[in-house]
Amino acid sequence: MKGLDFLKKMNDIDYEFIEASNNYKKNRNTILFRWTAVAASFIIMAIVAKVIYPGNNHSDSLVNESMVISVNGKNYECASIDKLIQYGIVTDIGRGITEDVDYTATADECGQLIGSVDVVIDGKIVKGRAYKHICNNDDVCLVEYPDNVYKIYVIKEK
Amino acid sequence: MEDNYIVDLYLARDESAISRSEEKYGKQLRQIANRVCNDHQTAEECENDTYLKAWNMIPPHEPKGYLFSFLAKITRAIAIDRLKEMTRLKRSAELVELTTEIESAIPSGIDVAEDYNAKELSRIINGYLKTISAEKRNVFIRRYWFMESIAEISKKYSISESKIKSMLFRTRAELKVWIEKEGYTV
Numbered sequence: 001m002k003g004l005d006f007l008k009k010m011n012d013i014d015y016e017f018i019e020a021s022n023n024y025k026k027n028r029n030t031i032l033f034r035w036t037a038v039a040a041s042f043i044i045m046a047i048v049a050k051v052i053y054p055g056n057n058h059s060d061s062l063v064n065e066s067m068v069i070s071v072n073g074k075n076y077e078c079a080s081i082d083k084l085i086q087y088g089i090v091t092d093i094g095r096g097i098t099e100d101v102d103y104t105a106t107a108d109e110c111g112q113l114i115g116s117v118d119v120v121i122d123g124k125i126v127k128g129r130a131y132k133h134i135c136n137n138d139d140v141c142l143v144e145y146p147d148n149v150y151k152i153y154v155i156k157e158k
Numbered sequence: 159m160e161d162n163y164i165v166d167l168y169l170a171r172d173e174s175a176i177s178r179s180e181e182k183y184g185k186q187l188r189q190i191a192n193r194v195c196n197d198h199q200t201a202e203e204c205e206n207d208t209y210l211k212a213w214n215m216i217p218p219h220e221p222k223g224y225l226f227s228f229l230a231k232i233t234r235a236i237a238i239d240r241l242k243e244m245t246r247l248k249r250s251a252e253l254v255e256l257t258t259e260i261e262s263a264i265p266s267g268i269d270v271a272e273d274y275n276a277k278e279l280s281r282i283i284n285g286y287l288k289t290i291s292a293e294k295r296n297v298f299i300r301r302y303w304f305m306e307s308i309a310e311i312s313k314k315y316s317i318s319e320s321k322i323k324s325m326l327f328r329t330r331a332e333l334k335v336w337i338e339k340e341g342y343t344v
Contacts, residue, residue: 003257006264007302008238011231012280017287018227018303021296024315 069117069143069153071130076141076153083154087140105150109133110142117143161225168216176209183226187233193305194237196250204240208233234303252307260302263330265338286336290329297322298329 067078079087110131117128126146130153133140139155164182167175184205191204211232221228241249287295293315300311301322308326312319 002264003259003261004238004242006260006279007257007305008235009276009279010283010302011235011238012276013287013299013303014284015221015224015227015231017284017295017299018230019224020292021299021304022226022230024292024296 068156069119069128069130071115071117071141072138074138075156077156079140079152079154084152087154105142105144110144110150114138114141119143119145121145162222165216165220165222165225168213169220176213179209179212179225179229180205183229186226187229190230190233190304191237193250194234194241194253195244196248196253200240200244201237204233204237207236211236230304253305256302256305259326259330263333263337265334265341282337282340283333285340286333289336290332293317294325294329297325301326 069076077083110133112132113129114132115130117130118125119128120126128143128145131142131144132138133142133152141153142150143153144150161182164175164178167178187205187208188198188201191201192198195201195204208229212229215232219228287298290298297311297315297317300306300314301308306314308319308322311317311322315322317325
């Protein structure tokens, strides 16, 4: 057998080569360096991606928390009673529309449709439609949730 | 236990040298034999024959600093001879694959059994191994001297199997050219 003869005849290779291959240990520093390089690469990729795609300026943005949404490049937060008072939306504190209170809007109150948003509710992503609130400018929007309830969002201060 | 101390035991004709060798290297030697013979009982016989042969070879040999490779060479040679003698031994798929691989490093028209003696071929291979990187050399030796599987080498050296395969492919091709070149000057 040609191959086996060859293997047999290469039996007398230098002892030092055999010892070296038997005692060879992968340098742990090399492994650590490699993993560090991989981790660094991911970080650089994430930073580059963030620079190239700073955020979605379109209405179909995905927010990870339903308390904050992004519509047309602007971030809105679900209005607290204080915010509603500040924007003059609520005159009767006893009847406010807050992040805790669902609200059913009339067609007049909705105003112009300015986009749709994905919002997370109880871990599920649902689609909502955002309207420019009739009572105010772009600083206030009304979001219609799938089950026909509405919440008022006001522009998020930076 | 230090290798040099075990060698001293051999030199002093102290029979505990054998048990010390077995204790330290028995498992590795059985593995080498078993990779060739694919039979545990035969591998154990090869291991025992190794100690006897080492007992007879030391002295005059004094393998201080390379006792393992000294014993491993004996085991490997005995195991290959045993495989060739004993037709009952079934060659493992791994060994068949390995011998087929190494045949690609043999230049066409050369009859290894006739054209080269072991010392000549080892001299040529040693010359080639000195020219390549330590990593390539180690992988080559693990594969074709220790007859380890690609998976074993991959685990031992933390190198992917595909990289080892391509490394071995290139090494075989280079070795073939080297043997051809050296073959003309022998």
